[in-house]
Amino acid sequence: MSKEIREMIDKVKNFKQFVNENINHFDEDDIEKWMGGECIPFAVALNEIFPQYQIAVLNDEYDVDDEDIEYNFNFVHAFCYHPKNHNIIIDAKGIRKLKDFYEDFYDINPVIDWDIPNSKFLIDNFAGKEFYSEESYDYDVSEYKEAKEWIKNNINSYKFE
Numbered sequence: 001m002s003k004e005i006r007e008m009i010d011k012v013k014n015f016k017q018f019v020n021e022n023i024n025h026f027d028e029d030d031i032e033k034w035m036g037g038e039c040i041p042f043a044v045a046l047n048e049i050f051p052q053y054q055i056a057v058l059n060d061e062y063d064v065d066d067e068d069i070e071y072n073f074n075f076v077h078a079f080c081y082h083p084k085n086h087n088i089i090i091d092a093k094g095i096r097k098l099k100d101f102y103e104d105f106y107d108i109n110p111v112i113d114w115d116i117p118n119s120k121f122l123i124d125n126f127a128g129k130e131f132y133s134e135e136s137y138d139y140d141v142s143e144y145k146e147a148k149e150w151i152k153n154n155i156n157s158y159k160f161e
Contacts, residue, residue: 034092034147035077035104040127041144042092042151043078044119046158049151053080053090053160055116057126060108075126076108078116082160086114094157 034042047055059073079101082088089101102110116122151158 030150031092034150038140038143038147039078039091040122041140042147043080043122045144045148045151046080046090047119049148049155050080050090050158050160052083054083054114055079055119055122056081057113057116057122058105059111059113060105061111062109073111074108076105076110078122078126081114088160090158090160095160 043055047053056079057075058077058079060076061073077091079089079091081090087098089096089098091101093104
């Protein structure tokens with residue numbers, strides 16, 4: 001084998017290694033888990049790893065005339081955003097634009113609550129609460145630990161410079 005061919009092979013191996021280390025290799029089942037029922041622990045872990053990110057929630061708002069109903073919305077999704085640009089959303093799918101984020105939730109009446117002050121507020125006010133739909137969202141510390149590990153293993157997908 002000539003020296004030129006060997007150098008080309010080494011370059012290809014190095015490039016392949018670079019791509020494998022820096023491109024998302026997300027398992028769709030994991031993404032679905034973090035986007036669906038476990039978005040609160042994911043947002044908490046993301047905010048802890050990247051404290052500059054702010055937490056927000058997406059709700060599906062309803063028009064309700066019943067005074068006995070405490071909430072007029074369904075909690076849909078917890079996520080983070082870049083504080084200098086509300087158009088930069090960070091969740092399990094990575095860093096994306098707000099318009100792309102809305103495409104995931106095309107079938108609801110979306111209302112974003114940008115004023116979630118911290119993780120404790122998110123957990124206290126959105127995890128384990130009964131909403132209009134009477135669905136319950138629990139917060140599991142083991143899910144938070146798993147989310148934190150997931151984010152660390154895929155750190156480049158969540159890092160916004």
